[in-house]
Amino acid sequence: MWLITGASRGLGEAFARAALADGERVVATARHVEPLEALADxxxxxxxxxxxxxxxxxxxxxAVEQAAAAFGRLDVVVNNAGAMLYGMVEEATEEQIRAHMDVNFFGAVWVSQAVLPHLRARGGGRLLQVTSMGSGGGMATVGYYGAGKAALDSVSEALAMEVEGFGVKVTIVQMGGYDTGLFTVGTTNTEPLARYQPLRTEMEAMWGDAVAPEPQTAAPVIMALAALPHPPRRLIVGSQSFEHVMEMDRAQADLYRSWEHLSRLAPG
Incomplete structure (x- = not known):
């Protein structure tokens, strides 16, 4: 049985459809479930x-207790629900920042805490933590989104170590860019400050008009991942995203090496 959060649109809906098509039973959660009624029919x-x-x-x-009772067990949990806070770090209000982290970080933690007793009780199961290919470093205008996903990455690494002995497998799923509506219906925008307009324009030009792939194109990867007897702790989803992450990792390693002489001045 699958439990998928944020399943009313985008990646969550695509994963739910793929699991159902594969014969699985699914509890699909969202704040508003009306978009799921046709799929339920x-x-x-x-x-x-x-x-x-x-x-x-x-x-x-x-809700997790209701989900477990619906089909008598939990097997695969996809921690997918998320939102976007778009704007410069200085522009965001305290309310916006806290609300964003409540969904993208704390929300995923609450789901993890709630499902673990059920997975542990059955001696196994999968917890897929949906983060981002950009969680390894911050980028202007989407800094808070990256921060939430980076925090979830770190906690999930720790969690994977903590629950492996119970047979529970945790995988950090670093998603690439898909046409999920995250930058439209899923976005909270800051009030722009004029001083950042040149950089904002530059970033918008960098994002460009490229058409992102449809969410359903990522679903086969998730289905294959869930079926692996020994899944990886981390998985990048998306061919282009894989190349971008490798490039970012190489650039970071080069940066560290270029300042190695300064790092080694300290004994710690």
């Missing part, structure tokens, strides 16, 4: 839409 008895706001810890725990 298409797969009667195998898809349970469930309203859940990942930012509400108490609500998450209650």
């Amino acid at each position: 298409q797969y009667p008895g195998r898809l349970v839409p469930l309203s859940m706001d990942v930012a509400d810890r108490q609500g998450v725990f209650a």
Whole structure:
């Protein structure tokens, strides 16, 4: 049985459709489940839409209990729900920052905490933590998004070590750019400051008008990952994203090496 958060659109919906097409039973959660009604009609008895706001810890725990009861167990949990806070670091309000982290970091942590007793009790299961190919470093205008995903990366590495002995496998799924609506319906924009307009224009030009691939093109990777007996701790999803991550890693290694002489002045 699959539990997928943020399943009403984008990647979450694509993963839910792929799992259902493969014969799986799915509990699909979202804040608003109305978009899932047609899919539930298409797969009667195998898809349970469930309203859940990942930012509400108490609500998450209650919803996970409902999800586990729906089909009697949890096997694969896809921690996918997320949002975008778009703007410069200085521009964001405290309310915007906290609300963003409540969804992208704390929400994923609440789901992880809630499902682990069920996975541990059955002696196994998969927890797929959906982060981003850009979580290894910050970038102007999307710094808070990267920060939330980087925090989830780090916690998930620790979690993978902590639960492996119980048979639970955790994989950090570093997604590339897909046409999920994240930059439209899933975005909160800051109030722009004029001093950043030149950089904002530069960044928007860099993003360009390239058409991102459809979310369903990533679904076969997730299905294959969930079926692996020994899944990796990390997986980059997307051919172009794989190349970008490798390039970023090489650039970071080069930077460290260029200042190695200064680093080695300290004994620690």
